[in-house]
Amino acid sequence: MRDAMVLKAQRFVNSVYASRIGMTVEETGEADWSTLYALTRALQYELGITALSDSFGPTTLSTLTDKYPKLNADTVPSPDFCRIIQAGLYCKGYDGGDLDGTYSERVQAAVTKLKTDMGVEQAFPGADLTPKVFKALLTMDSYVLGGSGTQQVRDVQRWLNGRYLNRQDFFVIACDGRVTRDTTRAVVFGVQYEVGMADGTANGNFGPGTQSALKSHPVKQGDKGVYVQLFSAGMVVNQRPAALTDTFDSALAAAVRAFQTFVALPATGDGDFSTFASLLASYGDQSRPGQACDTIAKVTPARAATLKAAGIKYVGRYLTNPSAKSLPEKAIQPGELATIAQNGLRCFPIYQTVNNDAGDFDYVAGRTAGYAAVNAALDHGFKKGTRIFFAVDFDAIDAEISANVLPHFKGIKEAMADSGHPYEIGVYGSRNVCARVGAAGYSTASFVADMSSGFEGNAGHPLPKDWAYDQIVIRPLGSGGGQLEVDIDIASGRDTGQGSFNRPRPAVPDVAFDARQVPPLRADLARYMQSIGRPDIGGIGGDARLYTNAQTVEAIQDQDELITELSHTYKMRKALIQTAVYWAMRDYSLADQATDQQVADHHLSGSGSVKDSHTGIGEISATDAIQAWNHCVGWGFTTGDRRDPAKDADVWAVWQQLNKDNAFSVRTAALLHLWGARGRPGGQLPPGDRVTTPRTMRLDLAEFEITELLRRYRAWDPDVESQTHQSMAVYQIFEKYNSILRNA
Template identity: 60%
Template sequence: MADEMVRRAQRFVNDVYGSRIGMTVEEDGLTKWEVMYALTRALQSELGISPVSNSFGPTTLATLTARYPKLNFGTMPSADFCRIIQSALYCKGYDGDGINGAYGPRVQAAVTKLKEDMGVGTVFPGSDLTPKVFKGLLTMDAYVPVGSGSATVREIQQWLNGRYIGRRDFFVIPCDGHHSRDVAKSVLFAIQYELGMADGTANGVFGPGTQAGLKQHTVSLGSTGIWVWLFSAALALNKRPVDFTGTFDSSVGSAVRAFQSFAKLAVTGDGDFATWASLLISYGDQTRGGEACDGVTKITDARAATLKAQGIKYVGRYLTALSTSTLPEKPIQPGELQTIAANGLRCFPIYQTVGRDADSFKYAAGRAAGDAAVNAAQHHGFKNGTRIFFAVDFDALDGEVTSNVLPHFKGIVDSLAVLGNPYLVGVYGPRNVCSRVAAAGYSTASFVSDMSSGFSGNLGYALPEDWAYDQIVTRTIGSGDGRIDVDVDIASGRDTGQNSFDPPRDVVPDTRLATDLYPALELDVGKYMESIGFPNNGGTRNFTHWKCLQTTVWDHDDVITELSNRYSMRKSLIQASAYWEMRHWDAADDAVDLLVEGYHNRPPGVPPPANVPRDSSTGIAQIFGVTAIRAWNHCIAKGVATGTIRDTADDDDVYAAWRQVKDEDYALRTVAMIHIWGADGKPGGQNSPDGETVLRPIAWDYTDWEIFQILRRYQGWGAEAEEHAGKRMVLYQILENYNSISRHR
């Protein structure tokens, strides 16, 4: 809700400092980081710091400390300086006395209350505004309970501030009742200070010195003092039902045993090093052995023996890979699952594509991932009921989880539901990702990427309640033929993988699409296209969903099957490209086609009208005449097609090709030519600004990445082509599911 005093603060910083600090803020009455950044820049301007920045960093703090170690009525340098403070107070929800430029009684009371809420009122008594408090004032941190904030957590936050604010590298942390990255790091600082580390040595990192020190500070029943205070704080921050206390009593012991059992630690009831480590850092004690592992290396008999000797029971392996040259053994290899089972191990499957940033995650991509994972799992022989862990392998911020990751998993769930839920959905990722996907109802168990301890989604978040595997360290184990690199995973028992598999599907040519699959295919494609804004009745486009499917899939199935077998090209590549383009055909395309007809059929000797095109994307596959010429010329020269070489500079040749691609049969053949041309990098064409890389020849075992590239190259390059290729990937995977059923009957 907009606040009028915040709006006045925004107006003040814009009017007085906008031209001096290089930014203005929207005057909407809403507190946000942009406002705090502007106030920080205004403060730097008053201190004479240049250039100004959004960061209240060491230079700002040192300059402020040197000039104004205590800001009060007598030391306030100017009215505008005071207005910066008053504006920040209003943004924090405190009384700024009308932003009148005077450090009067109301402002003094507000600053006193602010320090009390921070927990530093005893350290900094009175109404003086000290530099570290000023730094905390210019953040979005809250110092009062927020939402469902825990009173115990807030007590811990205030205690940490009050006890350690005097140390050089310790700054005010939020006191909102919620665990966070800053709070987690502050606990590590506190431990290092109590271990006797000097300023400059203490760094908030769980390093060798901190670990060695904690090994000397086991706490147990009857212990009292600072180490119990810190240990109970760590328990509470990990959502254990315990009071913040300095006495290790029976209730603390019960909480410890429950946590140890939950985290699969030795249940001793003591605050030993392994328990400290699991409470303080996501990966915990990395010397632990795990009953599970995952890796990018094929499991052979010798490697299986190594794993068993290490006590490993469950092995995570990847269903697919982006490339056949990089990490060639990353995807499950032929015969590997049988080797795993024969050696008494069990396998849990992981599905991962690019997934390294938020843009890779959206609803359409989730639909594609669901279909692709099912196809791959069935290809390898995983039986129904297996849990597939879908990877989110990047540091997703909480807002990105909301905007990208959750819709992506909704797409996965929807995809599997359409297919009859043959597999369970699991999630691999940081703690916050796993917990939120589970809370949304989109996963049944979590595989936690806890090795990435610095991820914002790990530090400050508790281990998810539904965790199945907890990835803690990479190790090289074994020797000779049994040597293997693995990520060691702790197993909770919620998932145990599989040790019995159906016979793997061979990579075989496509066949005609079974007619009994038509109704289900029509339904699934229609549902997907409607989900991305294409109504089945065609809407503003020329053709209905049914007409497009009939034309590009059913009526020409013989031609598409022939092309597929001739070029080892999955039928779905041809079908997806043609169907997608036909669904986009609209009146604007018809209008441009008429102009092209006019260009080529003008009276002899009449020059072409200005700005009238000689070419356009036309026909069911929306192909330019020039594109058809380039693709066919390439394939004819390569020896994979026959025909006459044409000249893209010759109007008659362009018109002849343009008219040919209006024929449905020829258009579908041209789609195949364009795909072959695209895989070869589009030589002789108008490539992307950086040029198109040459892919391996099109094959039935193309990876997801290669398929994406072919679909994207059909359209061109740039943001729109990337976006459409992502959506066409879903279409491809739906079509591939039904083509796969047909060819494996």
Template identity: 60%
Template sequence: MADEMVRRAQNFINTTYHGKLGIDPLKEDGETSWAVMFALTRALQYELGITTLSDTFGPTTLSALETKYPRINASTPLIPDFVGIIQSALYCKGYDGGGLDTMWSGRVTASIEKMAVDMGVGGAFPDSSSLYPKMFKSLLTMDPYVLVNNGSAEIRTVQQYLNGTYVNRKDFYIIPCDGHHSRNVAKAMILAVQYEAGMADGVANGVFGPGTQTALRQHAVGEGDSGRWVALFSSAMVLNQRPAVLQHYFGASLTPEVRNFQAFTKLPVTGKGDFSTWASLLVSYGDQSRKGEACDGVTKITPARAAALKAAGITYVGRYLTNPSTTSLPEKAIQPGELQTIADAGLRCFPIYQTYGRDASGFNYHQGRAAGQAAVNAAVDHGFKAGTRIFFAVDFDAYDYEVTDSVLPHFKGIQDAISADGNQFQIGVYGPRNVCIRVSEAGHATASFVSDMSSGFSGNYGYPLPPNWAYDQIVTRTIGSGDGKIEIDNNIASGRDTGQNSFNRPRKLLPDVRFDGRFLNALHDDIGTYMQSIGFPNDGGNKIFTHTQCFETILAQDDLVTALSNRYSMRKALIQTSAYWEMRHYDIVDQAVDAAVVYYHTGVGGGMTPKRDSSTGIAQISGDVGIRAWNHCISKGYVSGTTLNPEKDPDIWTMWQKVNKDNAFSIQTVALIHLWDAESKPNGNNPPGGETVLRPMRLDYTEWEIFQVLRRYQGWGKEAEEHASKRMGLYQVFEKYNGIVRNLAL
């Protein structure tokens, strides 16, 4: 909401420091923002005589301020513009700036005193009516010092306590007092522990290192203890959203809450603030010396490794359903016979699904739909039984807005895919605490596998362990020796998920067969459901063909598609997906362009601009692309025929008419284009640097290879990438039913 005094502050900056700060003029919209705070920081630096201006209020700015103005109050000789900076900052923080008249008045003093109280530092400095350098630094931030967004009063009390107690230590800076745990609050807690342990300024660094851990081992607290160690321990309980308050005496009421926390986190239930409890309260990974009952890893479980895991107390083993890479981590995905080895050793396996999603761009609704069906297909292939929970990975530091914008829609897509498949599998989420909490609260997952080992993730800082946590990943370690040696991520298990210890017979890698008519209606409906979910109504909407028309046209070529699949070791779903997708996109613009091509080559028609070539027919193939794909495949011996010249109009017209009028020829050409695509589209329209050469076409292409083939069919660039990610979901639906049918044929 716009604020007139903030607008005046923006105007003050623009008029007073025009051309002096190295930034563009501020937008005078009356809204506080980091841009305004950065501008005020630069203005302060300018007035302090700093020549290299920066958005950052760093050590140089603080040192200059401490040297020139160790305290600022009504009696400090200040130029008017310097006062104007303070008044502007006060208004931007929500305090009275005294009318922004560049005069230090009693109103300014009252606001400084009020802010100091809000910060918790009212009694920390000699004069409560003065603005001290660390207060000035905090004044030029967006940090609030009052409760905001349903903040906790108990957490705010902790924040104020930390500020008031430690603000005079060299490396401790004022933290927000907004009632919300955060990265800065977590660091402040560790600094406080280090200060109480006697670490000097410059040694205390807010890192949970060996020295800090040693100090905590020496300062266990329990019922009857008192002092600052108890205050910090109870503060840590508050920050972890336990029902406790900051207290300097460890009373009888705190003991059961500690016991509850220990039971929840699977620590020894002692009721005391021992090292393991301190560690779990202060950092996401807690006490890394703990031995977990679970693990996950990227290495095949052999009999020797299974024995080593069993000897180390492991019961639950997390393994990956797929591996998108063809070159790295060759044992990442579950290997043939591995699940039986796990079961024979008395271990249990929980499946994990992860592709390349290392940033928010890999997460959206349609990619979630594809991921959900791909995971189901892979789980069935491996032999996981109905009821198994699949953990879908979010393996990056997702900020809260990215969870909202990308991760939650992605998991809605996963949930919809699992539901469309009949809910034979449950959904779990792997990721930082905030991701797990929000995905679960949205109803998209029933258990969490928490990546607490990534303690630096913003989604782990300041968030409690999710209520539905099943596995808590805390450290990587190597166990066993010789043939049994294996590196694992050690996980604490809560018992909310127990994996599986018996499995169906895994499905073999089989060639595709003719489609079984008993599944036609189910396939028809599932494809329709998926396409509707990404914006394609079954009645065709603004396209020429309905879903049913496209489906029947493609499935009418099933004998040919099956023969092409067997001839080229190419999954039927690749051919079906490209053809169906292109036919569903055919619209009146495409019709008009096709007419323009006919007019160019025959003179029939008129009233339009003639066009030499276009993507046409059910598979939207141009004469140029058709010629180049056929020429390549003829040269490779994949198909026989006469080569054509894409530079000659008669040859373009010959190919164009075939792909326009002959559905069978178009379907065959789809397969040839895929072969051409996989071999880097030589002599084609490639991106700068060309396409990479994929492995020769094969039935066990990885998801990455499938994506590449589907993307290359359309070309390259952003649109091709976006369409290919949507085609992946369609591919997985086709592959689901093709997989069912080929295994029924055994």
């Protein structure tokens, strides 16, 4: 909302300081970080600091403390200096006077009210503006109860400020009643100060020193004092039904028992170390035994014995491995699930490719992940009803959850629905990710990455109500052949994995397509293409597409005998060829048809300069086809004459075959994939791209190798990244039906 005094503050900083601080702010009348950064720089300028910064850091604070430990009507050094204070008060919603450069009674009253709202009025009485309060003034933090805050949390925030602000590394935290990382960190600071940590040692991290000291200060019903206050503060910031108190009464004990039951601790009602730790850090007491674990190590009989000896019942293992070279045991290995079952263990599956950046998540990637996870789970033998945990392995902030993660899980849910709901959907990630995905209705249980206590999505967020596994620590187990490293997980009982499995589906060659599977295949493809904005009828003018879903599937089915033969000859999944042809046909437009005509005109009548185009049902250029055939002839994959892509006659001869002979196009599509596996580049890769050269063609290529081969197939496309990204779900749909048939 536009505020006249905030607008006045913005005009002041622009008119007086713009040239001095190297920036201006937009004069909107709304307080924002840009305005506060400008005021911070203006203060630094007035303090004589030459290296100006948006940050009110140690240099600014120490300089201000040395020069003006107390700012008031007698000590404020100049009218403009005072106007910076007044402007800061405006941005905080306090009455800063008339921006007249006078530390007036109105300014004094505003500063007094600010300190009262912060909870520091007793520690720093009066109307003096002290350095740490000045620092807090130039932030976007609020010190009044916000719409989504609670009075109980605000009481904790104000108490922490008032008790610890005089300590070296403690700074004013917001008092808006909302739990944030700063709130939880402030409680830890309080614990560190009370156990006797010196300034410079206390850091707000729940490390070994803090944990060791805290073990000497359990609290229980009947106790009073500051440790009860800190414990009750921990209950409040974990959103338990409690209030800040210095007396451990029966009501607090009842709330503690409920909390202990929820987090799978013994329900004693006492504030023992394990309970205190669970309130102060997402991972809690890392010495706790866990009934579950997840691991990238194959569970052998010897390792199964190690796990059982450690009290493990549930083992999380990965459905796929994104790399063909590193972490060779990350994915479930042949025979492993049988070993798990034979040793009385249960397995819960995890699906993770890379998934460590917001850019890895969107609706299309979710559809692909859903289809791929179902295919992989069926391959391994997981029974219907198993819950698959889909990983979000990075610290997603709220905006990224909204823009990326939620659409991703919407895609997963729709892919699971298309597949007939064979499996439940779980989510692995930070507390905030898990809670929001669950609240959106996209998952039924959470596997919480609580070991990452520094995640923004963990600090300040309670354990999700639907948690199934709570990951708390990495721990080596066993020795010799039974040695392995695991992530220890606390189990709630909401998910128990699977203890018996169907017969695995081996990586056997593909077989001929059953005509009875064509209608459901066609329906799955149509739903997916519709969901990504590529319906049968779409585009206008030259962008209008010429082939419908039904026509494309029919054309591919017409070539099924040849595709099956090529699959066997080259140890290539049929889905690679089917996907390349399907995407090419569905992408073929009136503009492409017009380009094809220009090629024909050039070679037949000599008009125009368009000598080649991507044509036929595989959308392959003659130049690419000649190179692919030449390479494959050279490798002995096929026979035929070598042609010259620089000769018009050779280009025209091959182009006509591609344009008119569907079988030739399909065979060439297979050769393009062989060429891709041998090093053909895949378009312009973005900086930092993770893709590596695939292995030679085989039936068990990893998902990222499939992605790279489809990328290299369309290396000519200026939109190759997007096209490949969208076509991966098509691959998984074809693979769904091929896998059903080859394992019938």
